[in-house]
Amino acid sequence: MVTPLKMPMQMHMFGVMFAPTTSITLSAMINVIKNDMDLQMKMTSRMLNYFSTSSSGFGDLKLGMIYKFINKNKQSLHGNISLSLPTGSISEKDETPMSSQDEIQLPYPMQIGSGTFDTNLGITYLGQKESISWGSQLQTTIRFGKNSDQYSMGNSYGINNWFAVKVTNWISLSSRLQGVIVDKIDGKNPNLNPMMVTTANTQNSGRTYINAGIGFNLYVPNGQYKNLRLGFEFAMPLYQKVHGIQLQLREQIIVGLQYAL
Numbered sequence: 618m619v620t621p622l623k624m625p626m627q628m629h630m631f632g633v634m635f636a637p638t639t640s641i642t643l644s645a646m647i648n649v650i651k652n653d654m655d656l657q658m659k660m661t662s663r664m665l666n667y668f669s670t671s672s673s674g675f676g677d678l679k680l681g682m683i684y685k686f687i688n689k690n691k692q693s694l695h696g697n698i699s700l701s702l703p704t705g706s707i708s709e710k711d712e713t714p715m716s717s718q719d720e721i722q723l724p725y726p727m728q729i730g731s732g733t734f735d736t737n738l739g740i741t742y743l744g745q746k747e748s749i750s751w752g753s754q755l756q757t758t759i760r761f762g763k764n765s766d767q768y769s770m771g772n773s774y775g776i777n778n779w780f781a782v783k784v785t786n787w788i789s790l791s792s793r794l795q796g797v798i799v800d801k802i803d804g805k806n807p808n809l810n811p812m813m814v815t816t817a818n819t820q821n822s823g824r825t826y827i828n829a830g831i832g833f834n835l836y837v838p839n840g841q842y843k844n845l846r847l848g849f850e851f852a853m854p855l856y857q858k859v860h861g862i863q864l865q866l867r868e869q870i871i872v873g874l875q876y877a878l
Contacts, residue, residue, distance in 0.1 A: 618715075618813050619814040620814070620815050621654050621655070621657075621864055624652065624655075626651070626653075627650070627651040627652075629650075640684060640685045641682060641684055643680075644683065644699070645678070646679045646681075647678050649674070650676045651671070651672075652671060652673070653669060654670050654816075655667065656668055656670065658715075670711040672709035674706050675705060675729070678701070679700070679701045679702070679737070681699025681737070682698055691744065691745040692742075692744050695740070696739065697737070698737070699736070700737075701734065701735035703733055703764065705729040705732075706730055708722060709729060710723060722806075722809065724814060724816035725806070725816060725817070731769070732765060732766065733762055733763065733770070735761065736759050738757050741754040742754075747783075748783040749782050751781070752779055753778045753779075756774075760772055768805055768819070769803045771799050772800045773797060774797070775797040776795070780792050780793075781834070786836075788834065791831070793829070794828070796825075797824075798825050799823050799825070801819060801820070801822045802822040803819075815861075815863070822863070825857065825858045826856060826857035827855045827857070828853070829852065829854075830869075830871075832871070833848070833849055834849075835847040844876060845875070846874070846875040847872075847873070848871070848875070849871070850871040850872075851868065851869070853867070854866045
């Protein structure tokens, strides 16, 4: 009866990191997420109805640690582990033409959190020379159990590779290639009707994709704003395969501001 047309997503990430030793760095991060979805509903064989739904709020809280195994000859290797706490909502609601002015629970992609305790594991290599740097990261997200709505989001596995060139002491250019596998949703939310909308069917979840990105970093080397860094990246998929009927990924813009004390 209903299928999505597009889904713009915004995520604002706020994080802080503290290093109690030269080998260990502790981190905390919280997201503010806003989802919008435009949908099309089939009324009769000749008439279509269009409507939109939205959700927003704080996502899941992540607490983590980075441990540095190697740091010599301008090469480093470190591992990271973090625990994601289910602080984000999985009960977001909105009105639809079928709800008769009542709010109903939105499907899986429109929810803010996972509803489960998740762990993120990764290992990162970084190499540096006078004017270039390169690196690679393996990372996975594992879900523990099911949430209160009897499902869990799919586990994910990814590899991220990047290369950067230092143009001056305050600007560098970068490129990145990322591959990700996301499993299907495990379980089913009994409050959702998979016959009504494609996004409520767990068979329409999970994907494999390869992203490519280009960007730049601006760094303040001295003065009042020393150690302030601004990063920008534009990324888009080179390849993607989705399970079932889903919206494909489109362009992505990432902007980051970082300050080191």
